[in-house]
Amino acid sequence: MSRLKKISLITCGGIILAILALSLALYASLPRYTATLELEGLQDSVEIIRDEHAVPHIYANNELDAYYALGFVHAQDRLWQMEFNLRVATGTLAEWFGSSMLPIDRFQRTLGLTGLVNQDFDRLDAHTRAILAAYTQGVNAYRNTVPVPPPEYLFLAASPRIWQAQDSLLLLKQMAWQLSRNYWDELLYVALRQDLSTQELDDLLPSYPDDTPLPPLPDLDHLYAHLTQPAEAILNTAALKPPAHIGSNNWALTGSRTMSGKPVLANDPHLKLTIPALWYLAHISTPDMNLVGATLPGIPAVILGRNDFVAWSFTNTGADSQDLYLERSPHEQPDQYETPDGTARYEIRTETITVRHAQDEHITIRRSRHGPVISESDAEIQALMPDGAGQLSLVLNWTGLHPGDITLQFFHKAAHAASARAFLDAARDYQAPLQNIVYADKTGVIGFIAAGRAALRGPENDLRGRVPAPGWLASYDWQGFIPFEQLPQEHAPASDFIATANHDITPAGYPYLIASDWAPPYRVNRITALITQQTNHSLTDSQSIQLDTQSTLAERLLPLLLKVQTHEPLAQTILTRLKQWDLKMHGNAPEPLIFIEWTQQLASLLYTDKLKGHHELIGDDSPEFLIRVLSSHDAQLRWCKNAAAAAADPCMPSIQAALQIAIAKLSDRYGSDPDTWSWGEAHIATARHPLFGKLPALGRLTNLISPRSGGRDTVNFSGHFYDEDNLTYIEEVAPNLRAIYDLANPENSVFSLSSGQSGHFFSPYYKNLTSGWIAGHYFPIHTDHGTVTRGAIGHLVINPLNSLNPLTNPNQSTENHAHERNLSSS
Secondary structure (H helix, E strand, O other): OOHHHHHHHHHHHHHHHHHHHHHHHHHHOOOOOOEEEEEOOOOOOEEEEEOOOOOEEEEEOOHHHHHHHHHHHHHHHHHHHHHHHHHHHHOOOHHHHOHHHHHHHHHHHHHOHHHHHHHHHHHOOHHHHHHHHHHHHHHHHHHHHOOOOOHHHHHHOOOOOOOOHHHHHHHHHHHHHHOOOHHHHHHHHHHHHOOOOHHHHHHHOOOOOOOOOOOOOOOOHHHHOOOHHHHHHHHOOHHHOOOOOOEEEEEEEOHHHEOOOOOEEEEEEEEEOOOOOOOEEEEEEEOOEEEEEEEOOOOOOEEEEEOOOEEEEEEEOOOOOEEEEEEEEOOOOOOEEEEOOEEEEOEEEEEEEOOOOOOOEEEEEEEOOOOEEHHHHOHHHHHHOOEOOOEEEEEEEEHHHOOOOOHHHHHHHHHHOOOHHHHHHHHHHOOOOOEEEEEEEOOOOEEEEEEOOOEEEOOOOOOOOOOOEEOOOHHHOEEEEOOHHHOOEEEOOOOOEEEEOOOOOOOOOOOOOOOOOOOOOHHHHHHHHHHHOOOOEOHHHHHHHHOOOEOHHHHHHHHHHOOOOOOOHHHHHHHHHHHHOOOEOOOOOOHHHHHHHHHHHHHHHHHHHHHOOOHHHHOOOOHHHHHHHHOOHHHHHHHOOOOOOOOOOOOHHHHHHHHHHHHHHHHHHHOOOHHHOOHHHHEEEEEOOOOOOOOHHHHHHHOEEEEOOOEOOOOOEOEEEEEOOOOEEEEEEEEOEEEEEEOOOHHHOEEEEOOOOOOOOOOOOOOOOHHHHHHOOOEEOOOOHHHHHOOOOEEEEEEEOOOOOOOOOOOOOHHHHHHHHHHHHO
């Protein structure tokens, strides 16, 4: 045998052995769903049965052991996701991923969530702190006994960190932050105002449909004239950009509208698609609690769900919970800033960011009476801040940064609520972010409250949270929070249903400012129409509503576009199709793709040049902007190039040009025959694994990529952005959870999840629920022990260490028992 051949054989053998070793390590890192363990920290034995969908059913003799077990199963299935999300919140991503994560880490450190939750922990009641302690023990029990950690840790050559009770509060606080984005809108207004007139700004950022226009802002040009550059710098920091189009739907029907005579409650939160999904389904049973629903891995609570008496659901209120302030420091006193009562000293702290394969970075963070100085999260941004009568800095005030957040207590009280009234009383503890909570109980009562801390602005605050305010003027200070009793709410209303979809939920004449940039009412109007067109609703009817793809936006906008005239044969064919379109955003239909591409190109023609590079900050299309412009002769003259004032429709040449561009692009990308085009081929639900998602081979294995129906205004919602290079619409926000609760028989409640329960991509339960979610299928989560056991895919028993009366798993051999006990004590 030649030397070269020997080397080749040795090399091939080495590669085979390496692949084999990696495969064994990956297999060893899979959690065991069937075992008997003895672990420290439990008071009594706990049984965990995984049903056919890998949903854990936790049967415990007391509440603390139940939450211990929830921590254990969260760690089994989602340990890396938990730590990744925690590192986002704590600003420690660079320790894993290097200097590319520094912009996120600097900003998160500036927010100071870690120090804040340490204070909040002490304000929680003893029961909640005990639950946190038990849950933390459960997480660490798995961490300490797992022989091989999840594959992400192997790839990073890292070990799972020890979980702490405050970490759960950090994840809850980070979730609140991700659902709050008003500071971004304030900066956007500042960036746009230098290029646009007041009328053009009103066109581009219209007020809520049918509302009176917002009052004009006071003249603060002397402050904002030089603020455009730092505002743009923050807006262009991609790492800080919040996901667009976050929202949700929920509704409750009284028994007078249902076949059962009892309420039905439906909920589908629209949040950023992730793989694994943001949510994790679970069932917890104790002698005094039977709890089912969606949890967030890392947090000991059912966030959306039901017990045996009450069910509850959330949509994001979209409250204006953030205000930016300009703090002014005297030139000779840079460590101080002006207040209505003279100067005050900044609170100053320093932090160290550990950076993988690089030197540590030390940062100094300042905080005023309003909040942290966010312009200093990047030295280049702070250098752009204007320096006139004094050095200016941008400071963030957010309801979530105020101390005393005891939101976690709400979820534990809700778990035990025996009536709608008891649930409403529990909502007093809910604080951030403001949410539209719709609830129902078995007696037939339904209700709604926009719960949480809502900023109370005084009548003299003429900026109303729309642009950064001078921090040295008392008139712009918050006056506290809107009292709980005066938050928008209805308990046992006279109407026979309640629905929210991020629209304006304030009643007529409501005296307080909750928000000024509500989502358009397309979804809630469609939900209302579907609810009111029949009286005997079943769970299946609510499923149909959640999956509805009728575009009420197209009902308004398409007639304005179809005024166009053309003699080009393909364009005429396409116009005929659009005139006959049923306005449903079906994935297998070409019309939704044509409509969306046409509006995309029209919006681009109208505002790309005028916005001078800011058009990407507005979004890919702005349907409300198009409706406002095309419905007004004066607005058409403001926005359409070479518009003729005498023309009936000055924008008609732009509409014609946009149609031709859209047809050309679609023909080039999808072929010349419109019959072969489809919305689903272009509209792709996409969730990329944060570590492996961009790697060619692993990306295909770990990512969620699938065609889907729906649109930005449909009940079956899609928050997508335009990928101009590939002429596709990437869906990054979607109803990643759907739930419908039957208060006549809670066991009939059904769910749908965008990914599987497991976060391990080698697991058969990693994406096993995705195809059903795409297809609109639902499944129940039963709670009866016998029903759950039949068809179970795992049976895990955890006994207290040195228990005198341990439970045993009848499906497991004595040899396996001994192995697990040795493992747990090692």
